[in-house]
Amino acid sequence: xxxxxxxxxxxxxxxxxxxxxxxxxxxxxxxxxxxxxxxxxxxxxxxxxxxxxxxxxxxxxxxxxxxxxxxxxxxxxxxxxxxxxxxxxxx
Numbered sequence: 001x002x003x004x005x006x007x008x009x010x011x012x013x014x015x016x017x018x019x020x021x022x023x024x025x026x027x028x029x030x031x032x033x034x035x036x037x038x039x040x041x042x043x044x045x046x047x048x049x050x051x052x053x054x055x056x057x058x059x060x061x062x063x064x065x066x067x068x069x070x071x072x073x074x075x076x077x078x079x080x081x082x083x084x085x086x087x088x089x090x091x
């Protein structure tokens with residue numbers, strides 16, 4: 001399955017695409033091709049979506065690490081959240 005830029009609905013006047021070359025093992029490529037076929041997508045669109053998802057997950061991990069570091073640096077004080085369960089439970 002070859003990628004053809006004219007067939008890609010994601011390519012338009014507002015999007016600039018770069019052609020890249022990647023190395024991928026045959027088994028992973030076969031899995032990608034199977035998924036692409038089932039979804040009716042292109043390899044490029046599938047890989048773009050996967051990369052966007054991976055970038056979002058990386059951002060979430062960074063934020064979770066910041067959150068954890070913040071609580072480690074500034075732990076919750078005893079009684080800091082007392083009464084919250086009562087307020088939230090009545091809504």
